[in-house]
Amino acid sequence: MNPLDPGRNDELLKTAPEAPRRRAGGWMANYAQRHLQVLLSCFGQLARAPLSHLITVLVIAIALSLPAGLYVAGDNLRQLAAGWEDQARISLFLKRSLSESAITSLAEELRRREGVARVDYVSAQRGLEEFRAYSGFEAVLDLLNENPLPPVLVVHPQDSSPAGTERLFSRIKDLPGVEQAQLDLEWLQRLHGILVLVERGGQVIAVILGLAVLMIVGNTVRVGIQQRRDEIVVSKLVGATHGFIRRPFLYLGMLQGLLGGILAWLLVMVSLALLAGPVDRLAALYQSAFILTGLGFQGSLALLGAGAALGWLGALLTVGYYLREVEPR
């Protein structure tokens, strides 16, 4: 039988060219199906060349895990600092001549003031007892005839930031009855300086490494376009739009970014797990209840989202540029 027997299957050709017929409501399923197909073909691509894609994903993961790790470090430092800031306080050493009732009314007045969270009164007697209990100078104290310590009002500021504490300090340090006011702020200011530095450094590194991710994805897109040059040319010749050809590369970039984000998340979590033990021991030595916190749900989501978005953007920025060079000749 002649396979090219004329007249066979003329049904195929009897109709004029037409747009694909779509059942009502069917186009959305069709659209979803096409995107799903592209996504599946991307997984297929990853599976066909696992090593080169794995390296890309690894590099993206490392680039993402560094800023993510810095963010976690900054977050933990901030919590640690918040724990310390609760202890931000102003000590008002009162004149020894002040009577109990005068001290009580001064304390009351302070409590009514704006910006004051709490006022603790440490009488000269209690101060001596505490000093005796903690300092180990018992024998020396016994030698003294009278209590050398003044009564103290300990003022806890509502706004425990260095600036807020300082503002309150300048308002109350010269109150009548106050012999001397003391505020140790320098270490708090330094800690804040370090925190700001860590945060700013994290942002700078995030921007630089974000650019690196864009370039890494852009490079894989460039290689992908070179490898599929014939396919792109033939697709253009049979009527593929720019969007159709671009789509798998966008999906591939997004997928690589997302996988990189997942891997970065794992890297951060494993690092935290490795650090948790030593941090616990150190916290115990300082009698602190500090617990290392991770990325959290929102942080994790942000990391994965940033990975996917950067991958997609990297592909978008490069694919148009390289596709323009691939035209049928």
Added chain:
Amino acid sequence: MIQFSKVGKRYPGGYQALENISFQIPRGQMAFLTGPSGAGKSTLLKLIACIERPSGGQATVNGHDLGKLAQRRIPYFRRELGIIFQDYRLLHDYTVFDNVALPLIVAGFPHLEVGRRVRAALDKVGLLGKEMLKPVVLSGGEQQRVGIARAIVHRPALLLADEPTGNLDPDLAREIMALFVDLNRVGMTVLIASHDLAMIERMGLPALRLEAGRVTHLSAELQA
């Protein structure tokens, strides 16, 4: 279907590939484009497929003015054409089925429709049953038939073929030509570029002959 009026193509650098080309191919006509190598046959086909743009004159294909066709409209214009290449241009990573399905996939046909039409096109060229093979295991004639199936699967109004039998032996060439006649018989406009003068004379179809970028012979049916 195709109207050319004083069309020229000059490449950057000054090379004049085509000069003052005027002809027309009526809808439903089958015609040959002939001439020696380097006469401009491929350039003319590229103009018709909007792979190149004319540098002068007016070229209209299936109602589209190719000098004015917007870049983003080109994909939709190409879906009205079927193009067959001398070197087949099959994708060797894909099966015969996927190769033939490509024009339907890029146009967004639904899944079931794709399967139905691909099988119909493969049946037409006598390759049904080979759809799951890769093109490499097929003979030259079979590969060209896959190329033809890909060119007709979306029922184009105009079929362009660039030396479709150039790499095939005479028997296979005759079979392929019979297939083109068959496609033309059901309403497709067909334009075949070929330098096989014996075959063209035997077929007795209108022809346009190019030499050094100019028309040197034009059958009466094709005069504008």
